[in-house]
Amino acid sequence: MKGFFPVVSEVKNTLRQIALFDTVMNSLIMFLAVYCVLSLFNLFPYVSIIPAVIYFIVKVNRNLKNVKLINVEKMYPGLFEKLRTAADTVKEDNLIVQKLREDVVTKLRKVKVSSFIDAGTLSLKIVLICLLFFLTIFVTSLNIHVLNLNDAISGTDINFQFKGYVWDLFGIGGGDNLDDGAASENESEGAGNASFEDIYGEMSVATLKGRKLEMSFDLQEGSDDFKNIKDIEDKSFNEFPPEEIVPTPADYDESIVPKEQQKLIKDYFEQINR
Amino acid sequence: MDYEKLGKTFDNLFKEIERVVIGQREVMEQIMCAMLTGNNALLEGFPGLGKTLMVKTLADVMDLEFSRIQFTPDLMPSDITGTQIIEEVGGKRFFKFQQGPIFANLVLGDEINRATPKTQSAMLEAMQEKQVTVANKTYALDRPFLVLATQNPIEQEGTYPLPEAQADRFLLKIKIGYPSEEEEFKILEQYGVKQKDVAVRKTIGKNSLVALQEFAKQVPIANDLKKKALKLVHLTRTKKDLIEYGASPRASIGLILASKANALIKGRNHVSEKDMVAMAYPVLRHRIILNFEAERKGLTTDDVIKEILDKV
CATH class of the missing domain: 3.40.50.300 (P-loop containing nucleotide triphosphate hydrolases)
Incomplete structure (x- = not known):
């Protein structure tokens, strides 16, 4: 007969695994639900991992502490008080305790793992996870927003600092495509409404290894004023280049190019001209 | 046995x-x-x-x-324990201890x-x-x-x-x-x-009783039942509205021992809560002193013990 101690350890481990699995399922549901909600309101959806992780840590500790043999006794009345008594008297060894352990081991054989899993609730959770998953994909891929809260807080310092903090946390570079592909039409709004001059700081001062250098930008005559730059004009391109643009082989000095490569270069330009 | x-x-x-x-x-x-x-x-x-x-x-x-x-x-201690008596054998007298009924x-x-x-x-x-x-x-x-x-x-x-x-x-x-x-x-x-x-027949002998006493000590008890016994005795000390003086630690020990013995008599190989509840009354009723308020209400020690058991 299998020993008492391995059997009790097995029972406890099984109960812990079930508790852990349940917590993982609940955390996943929480993550997907919060992710979906944040996406619908055009807020930063990766933040949803924080409440899910906190929930997981808190719940897993609580659930593992609640793993008690009394839960088994409640399901199987034949083990009532016997299992706990046998588990609490591991250090004792006498005839009566041995009889109790034999009795408990015999009855534990009838205990089924499935009796601790609520099939109905588990099925419901799996269905909910699938629904949330598909809903999230649907919302994010089609860029559906119930309310664009990101626009409301995009000009504030809080939003700028928060985004910077979150990018640092996840180790992701860049800061332009934070809004799930909802690119701003106005380029100047990509970094908030700060003016162009602000990104360079004071134009007359720069620092190099802690030493301040006075610099000034001397715009050459004929160079464009950056403020006057307009949006790129949409141009429609023809399938073939205009006739006036014809590639011709450029004049070159044969003495510069090695002899063995000259034929290669000629063949190349002939190919282009075709 | x-x-x-x-x-x-x-x-x-x-x-x-x-x-x-x-x-x-x-x-x-x-x-x-x-x-x-x-x-x-x-x-x-x-x-x-x-x-x-x-x-x-x-x-x-x-x-x-x-x-x-x-x-x-008018009973004297020597009437219980026994006393020395003078016995004479062959002209010689000597003291002999006469065992008492104890x-x-x-x-x-x-x-x-x-x-x-x-x-x-x-x-x-x-x-x-x-x-x-x-x-x-x-x-x-x-x-x-x-x-x-x-x-x-x-x-x-x-x-x-x-x-x-x-x-x-x-x-x-x-x-x-x-x-x-x-x-x-x-x-x-x-x-x-x-x-x-x-006329009754002898069922178990003296040696069997000694063996049974050993078995009674060995009956296992769960930790939560021990805590319950402790809580029960502790409540007799804190329930000042009805109890003047509560039970001593001797009561905690007695409750555990009596519960083990009761489990053995009932044929169980472990102490059950039923044993503890059954033994709570005989173990505690002579160890707690009720106050005037309890006596005024006409409560007995058993009534107070029942009230405490409902709380535990």
């Missing part, structure tokens, strides 16, 4: 006793609990309920030496509250130490040794109620009630009509 046959052993024992003592099964079980733990018990009941018959029958069934001491106000396995002390405190002390000392000292010589008492002391709850005039400190030394205070009508009818049939004296 084989553990497998324990269940049958107690069944046979009680069946044999019930041939003489009709009813009072619960009382017999509680006396048995006291015996299994090697402790003493107080029996409280009105006269004529068969207390002496009960104890004597138990002694016969277990092949134990039985003696009865009727306490009176030198038995099962001692029934009738109406212990009628004896003087000095005599009570002599009895209690023997109970505690399991030995007697007379003329600077110590005599050990035969094992197993159990004292069942009785108290009459009425006619307390001229008595010396057992002090709480002394009452605390008894593991259980067993209350003996009146038999039911059906039981009394059987008593009438047996003793009033047929007038039949029934």
Whole structure:
């Protein structure tokens, strides 16, 4: 007969695994639900991992502490008080305790793992996870927003600092495509409404290894004023280049190019001209 | 003694006793609990309920030496423990110790509250130490040794109620009630009509009782039940609205021991909550003193114990 101690350890481990699995399922549901909600309101959806992780840590500790043999006794009345008594008297060894352990081991054989899993609730959770998953994909891929809260807080310092903090946390570079592909039409709004001059700081001062250098930008005559730059004009391109643009082989000095490569270069330009 | 046959052993024992003592099964079980733990018990009941018959029958069934001491106000300690007497053999005289009635396995002390405190002390000392000292010589008492002391709850005039400190030394205070009508009818049939004296057969011997006492110590108990027992006793100290003085740590120990013994008698290989609830009353009723408020409300110690059990 299998020993008492391995059997009790097995029972406890099984109960812990079930508790852990349940917590993982609940955390996943929480993550997907919060992710979906944040996406619908055009807020930063990766933040949803924080409440899910906190929930997981808190719940897993609580659930593992609640793993008690009394839960088994409640399901199987034949083990009532016997299992706990046998588990609490591991250090004792006498005839009566041995009889109790034999009795408990015999009855534990009838205990089924499935009796601790609520099939109905588990099925419901799996269905909910699938629904949330598909809903999230649907919302994010089609860029559906119930309310664009990101626009409301995009000009504030809080939003700028928060985004910077979150990018640092996840180790992701860049800061332009934070809004799930909802690119701003106005380029100047990509970094908030700060003016162009602000990104360079004071134009007359720069620092190099802690030493301040006075610099000034001397715009050459004929160079464009950056403020006057307009949006790129949409141009429609023809399938073939205009006739006036014809590639011709450029004049070159044969003495510069090695002899063995000259034929290669000629063949190349002939190919282009075709 | 084989553990497998324990269940049958107690069944046979009680069946044999019930041939003489009709009813009072619960009382017999509680006396048995006291015996299994090697402790003493107080029996409280009105006269004529068969207390002496009960104890004597138990002694016969277990092949134990039985003696009865009727306490009176003029009883001296030496009347209990024994004394030195002069004996003459072949013209020579010498002192010989004459053992008192306490030198038995099962001692029934009738109406212990009628004896003087000095005599009570002599009895209690023997109970505690399991030995007697007379003329600077110590005599050990035969094992197993159990004292069942009785108290009459009425006619307390001229008595010396057992002090709480002394009452605390008894593991259980067993209350003996009146038999039911059906039981009394059987008593009438047996003793009033047929007038039949029934001889009981020996069921278990002295050595078996010692083995049973060892088994009783070995019965396992869960940690949460130990905590429950502790909480129960602790509540008797904190329930100041009804209790003047609560139970001592001796009560916690007694409750655990009695619960183990009760589990063994019921044929269980572990202590159950039912055992603890059953033993709470006899273990605690003589260890708590109710205050005026409880007496004013007409509450008994059993009522207060029930209230505490509901809280635990």
